[in-house]
Amino acid sequence: MTTKDEWIAKDLKYVWHPDTQHKQYEGENFKPILIERGDGIYVYDAEGNQYIDGVSSWWVNTLGHSVPRLNKILYEQANKIEHILLADFTHRPAIELAERLVKLAGEPFAKVFYSDDGSTAVEVAIKMAYQYWYQKGQPQKRYFVSMTDSYHGDTLGSVSVGGIDIYKKIFQPLVFNTLKVSAPYCYRCPAGCQQGKCNIECLKEVVKLFKEHHNEIAAMIVEPLVQGAAGMRIYPAEYLNRLRILCDEYDILLIDDEVAMAFGRTGKYFAFEHAGIKPDIFCVAKGITAGYVPLAATITTDKIYNAFYDDFDKVKTFYHGHSFTGNPIACAVAVETLKIMQEAKIVENLPLKAEIFKKNLQKFKNLKHVGDIRHIGMIGAIELVKDRETKEPYPFEERIGHKVFLEALKMGAILRPIGNVIYFMPPLIITEAQIEMLTQIAYYAIQTVTEPNT
Template sequence: MTYSYDQLAQWDKQYVWHPFTQMKDWLEEEIIIVARGEGVKLYDTEGREYYDAFSSIWVNIHGHNVKELNDAIIDQLGKIAHSSYLGYGNIPATLLARELVEIAPPGLVKVFYSDNGSTAVEVAVKMAFHYWRQCPNPRPEKNKFLTLMNAYHGDTIGAVSVGGIDLYHGTYRDLLFPTIKVAAPYCYRCPFGAKAGQCEKECEQALEKAFAEHAHELAGCVIEPVIQGAAGMITQPPGYVKKVRELCDRYDVLMICDEVATGFGRTGALWAVNHDGVSPDLMAISKGLTGGYMPLAVTLATQKVYDAFYGDYAEMKTFFHGHSYTGNQLGCAVALASLELLKKHNLVTEAARKAGVVKKVLAEFNELPHVGDIRQAGLMVGIELVRDKLTKEPYDWQEKMGIKTCLAARKKGLITRPLGNNIVFMPPLVSNDEQLQEMLEIIKASIIQVTEG
């Protein structure tokens, strides 16, 4: 049975509550209903095509409708779609765990499955909190977390607690557990008043001060390594992640890295922590894990963390946490196929090369009078729109310049989503040079149309 656009749009507006969407605006706008995908493009019910310039919320690596990934799911579906992982194993989950440990940063040797990035972070936070209660020398007073301002780690309550974006998190403050927050290194607009790129010393001093003052109560330090995504694509100075690792070691604090957005080649390395040669104690991964095909997440842990939960049944050291779809066979099967494609097409190295292509094109954006700062880590890009280029005076958020620019781009055949007045560009890793340039030209033309039109 087929349905017309008018029918689908009517039912959508009547029955659906969309995430991160003001539904009053949604009900007043002409909406897009995606019908299919092919490569780096999406197609709506009316046959119009759009570049998927933000990888369908940062998850897509290989493009849409990829035969190898389709076949992996179909093959697994012919065997079993899902069975409980509580007290049972399954073939694709076992194989995927082995593959992930082989490619993970050294020392991460245990795989705990969940179903999305928020839960992967929740798992890491609970593991770190619990660790200090049953490690060889228990220290239950270590029950807080050091987090970065403007961090985003997901939307469940634990993940929100270690986040720091008031727009998303402020309303729920009374529900959250307290954390120790430290200013993140926003070198483009320094919280310490230094000129761009000259505040590394101040950032390190603030970080060290927080560790020194609170080490006795810190169970873990949670960071998005190299770049803070939802904050507006805020990049960290080289060596910052390594400094966090050094401080965690010095003050006996578990290091938790949220690689949900940055993993699987997105920053030009397989893991963002690889840029600084760092291994965390716990690492959350999701998004690109299945190539954007299925909900699946993993929390990777060291042997030290794992051993704190290992003991006789009567000791009650079990990690009492799980999900109905933990270790789901369809998700694990397509994740295995995705990892194979990463290797086959050398996508991580290619992503690093393509980042150079993107950087060269983005240099032209500096000529635009209403582009303030351009922040890039591999194929993760944020283009800041400002009222005044010289002073970098921002647009008032109520002017919705980011939203208007993305709507203009949509009419030109490109879909992305803004972060406030920052335009996100995060294309599938398989995008070729010509496609990358064409996508950026559409974004540039849309910026000009909205800010100068």
């Protein structure tokens, strides 16, 4: 029988892991953890060690691991039809899911375009927005505006609108030009304002850009309320609200990348609800199947769709599709996910949990190297700094977040960080007691690493 260590040796021989420097696995220190099963908020490794999944396995899991109802529907759908192309053919799960998504998002949303993951949903949105203007007789509207430090995926189109160096710098010669505005990073405000006491001055930059270039701008794409990959940087809903008004004023489409935030993360089904606005196009993925199987959707209005609707020979068709577009198993799991969420009132029950979460996060103020504490809904983040007064960051090479991650693993929690930011994005079904446990582990892990002498 193959032992755990043999599995790991084979893993390192054959598997190239994402976002991973494999040299770190040399020697005896740290190796990939072999996970064998999951149950609720917990996953278990090959030695039976239990870990709280504090990051929802890359922000995908919402209803916990190995959910009996989802397991059943997946099996049942596979027994009916596992896959069928979605051009000239259709199937009930794709239809039912599209109807549910449109109704959940509300008017004016009308059409759902399926793809496979967050990056492809963003690619679809970008191409859809450009082709919309092209077919409206304005092909010069070809630029996309996005925020500094934004993240919209790892494919080249989504990297183009992204702004994080680590994912983009090397590929700069390959990506298309975009326009950037400073992100509303409130802890280190680009307009020099004090956190929580501003009139969204950072939007002035957007106004200037729109005024000068609106004739060439197709759309602005945003991560709504939270810049996830930048370190769970949370900005006010007012920003998004005013951005909608500006986009309308300057005839610019608003693309809302809800890939990480939709389906409850911020305390509502969609983050745009906090701002009381509707984007022109929005993207969902990750939690759409509760983290079970890949599926994504780009959702839009009749205003956009009608620009593509014409006689065949006018060549206005949206020529975009992936082999697994609208896969029946994925759509069936997504429909069941939405049913569970609605029947169990998952989102409706979040406010109480979110309050407990917020309260627990306040305790981190006692730690000397905690610079900023951020919270919205079921997301919490702790930005660690070398010096609290000056906000001096820990150097990249110090891997302070990674050290905290290793400590937390020993205590039974997965808190894979983003640089110097330790964040929580647990499955939504986490209980209040489990929130306490998770935050306590994080507290002690941070204390052990950053204040070793206490």
